[in-house]
Amino acid sequence: MDRSEKHLCIKCNEGGNLLVCSENGCPLAIHEGCMGCPARFDDAGRFYCPYCLYKQAVAESRQAREYALARKKALLNFMDEEMMGSEQHLEEIKRAEADGHDRSKVSPANADVTTCDDGESRGKVDAILNKPVLDVEHQSSSSEEEKIQEEESHASTGSEGQDPSLEMYEKEKIRNAEGKKIQEEDPETSATSSDRDPSLKMHEDKNCNPEEEQIQEEECETSSAPTGEDPSPTVHARAKRGFKRSVQINGDSETFSLQRKLVKQNDKSKVTTPTVNHPRRSSRRSSSALRTAEMLNDKVDASRSLKQPRQSLVKLANYTFSTGKRKRLLWTEEEEETLKAGVQKYSTEGNKNLPWTKILDFGQHKFDRTRTPSDLKDKWRNMMAK
DNA sequence: TTAGGGATAACT
DNA sequence: AGTTATCCCTAA
Numbered sequence: 058m059d060r061s062e063k064h065l066c067i068k069c070n071e072g073g074n075l076l077v078c079s080e081n082g083c084p085l086a087i088h089e090g091c092m093g094c095p096a097r098f099d100d101a102g103r104f105y106c107p108y109c110l111y112k113q114a115v116a117e118s119r120q121a122r123e124y125a126l127a128r129k130k131a132l133l134n135f136m137d138e139e140m141m142g143s144e145q146h147l148e149e150i151k152r153a154e155a156d157g158h159d160r161s162k163v164s165p166a167n168a169d170v171t172t173c174d175d176g177e178s179r180g181k182v183d184a185i186l187n188k189p190v191l192d193v194e195h196q197s198s199s200s201e202e203e204k205i206q207e208e209e210s211h212a213s214t215g216s217e218g219q220d221p222s223l224e225m226y227e228k229e230k231i232r233n234a235e236g237k238k239i240q241e242e243d244p245e246t247s248a249t250s251s252d253r254d255p256s257l258k259m260h261e262d263k264n265c266n267p268e269e270e271q272i273q274e275e276e277c278e279t280s281s282a283p284t285g286e287d288p289s290p291t292v293h294a295r296a297k298r299g300f301k302r303s304v305q306i307n308g309d310s311e312t313f314s315l316q317r318k319l320v321k322q323n324d325k326s327k328v329t330t331p332t333v334n335h336p337r338r339s340s341r342r343s344s345s346a347l348r349t350a351e352m353l354n355d356k357v358d359a360s361r362s363l364k365q366p367r368q369s370l371v372k373l374a375n376y377t378f379s380t381g382k383r384k385r386l387l388w389t390e391e392e393e394e395t396l397k398a399g400v401q402k403y404s405t406e407g408n409k410n411l412p413w414t415k416i417l418d419f420g421q422h423k424f425d426r427t428r429t430p431s432d433l434k435d436k437w438r439n440m441m442a443k
Numbered sequence: 444t445t446a447g448g449g450a451t452a453a454c455t
Numbered sequence: 456a457g458t459t460a461t462c463c464c465t466a467a
Contacts, residue, residue, distance in 0.1 A: 378452085385452060385461050410445060432462075434445070439460060446467085454459070 066091055079103035080112075386425060388436055395420035396433055396440070411437070 064075050064086035071088075076096055078085040085106040089096050098104055105113070378384060388396075399416035413430035424433070 382451085383462060387460080412444085414444065429462095430444075431446095431464095434447095435461065435463095438446090444467100446465100448464090448466105450461100450463080452459100452461085455457085 076104040076106075078106035078109055080105055080109035083109050085109075383427070386427065389425075392420075392424055392428070393436070393440065395423035396436060399433075400437060 064077060065072055066075055066088045067085055068087055068091040073088060075086040076089055076092075079099075083106060085108070087106070092107075094107060096104060097107075097110055396416070399419045400411060402419060403412050403416050411434070413433045416433055417424060417428060417430050
């Protein structure tokens with residue numbers, strides 16, 4: 058068991074008898090009592106934090122899925138062959154019966170089949186001809202999870218030389234057998250945000266692969282009701298708006314104020330949110346979520362540091378208000394120039410409407426990634442008003 | 444998808 | 456306290 062006196066608990070920020078995650082590179086240290094869920098240890102007694110377990114589960118689930126699909130393919134190939142053999146077999150049988158001939162006269166090519174031609178095998182053939190095909194069809198129309206479960210059970214019952222990934226997967230399932238849903242539900246879609254440790258969120262963004270981005274996105278869209286004190290009517294109205302669009306994160310505005318000051322000070326400098334090569338935002342993605350995500354990306358190193366795990370948590374809170382509204386992001390001169398260029402390029406005479414989406418794409422490398430077509434429109438309106 | 448209008452954090 | 460810039464919602 059990995060306990061340490063050296064670190065600070067990621068939740069209460071105090072030292073003491075801490076569990077330190079054994080996952081390579083994971084800095085998480087936490088009091089067992091602060092976990093909020095039972096601590097998990099592997100066979101060797103090593104502690105793994107919920108995030109790493111979750112990551113592991115996702116990876117293993119993917120492997121299991123691949124394995125299941127491979128099994129399915131093999132099954133279908135098997136079915137095809139079996140079908141062909143059986144159909145021929147049946148034809149031979151029927152012909153033989155019709156002719157009143159001895160069944161042993163069937164062609165040598167099917168000799169291997171005819172040798173087992175008794176009532177039982179005939180039943181088998183019928184079963185193969187009728188039922189399994191339907192089953193396969195049924196499978197393809199059922200949910201993916203069902204498929205995998207079914208195929209898993211196939212695989213585990215007749216497992217010669219079982220895929221190691223599947224073994225791991227099943228091992229994990231046993232480990233989670235006490236009702237924790239991480240494996241039973243599809244891990245790729247099961248994560249809920251409401252009861253999750255923010256430190257896990259911090260973790261998640263360390264490896265910002267598309268799959269996890271998606272998870273995060275879903276979380277962003279499903280979380281976020283203002284909590285705590287009774288909001289004023291205006292705040293409430295705003296919260297209602299925010300509900301639709303963004304992440305519920307509480308925090309102060311220091312970071313953004315600082316950013317604004319920098320923009321002012323440097324004026325011509327390119328103080329935008331840091332640019333990392335990200336896939337283009339999806340239209341569904343809330344920009345506040347994006348800001349959070351990119352904030353996190355930029356704090357990867359910090360979050361890996363054991364020294365200040367909580368600082369990252371505080372900082373990630375600075376991209377939105379508690380109501381969910383995005384914090385104000387001033388336009389840089391570069392953005393403004395890009396916007397002008399875009400408007401110039403896409404404005405057509407006689408058409409009042411401007412294709413803000415196209416303009417956004419046009420300047421996607423220059424605009425902050427959290428900008429939306431509507432932001433461009435608003436900014437242009439503002440610029441024109443001057 | 445866009446325009447228009449309202450809300451409000453941030454600034455002066 | 457007033458103004459501005461940005462964000463967000465809604466209707467078309």
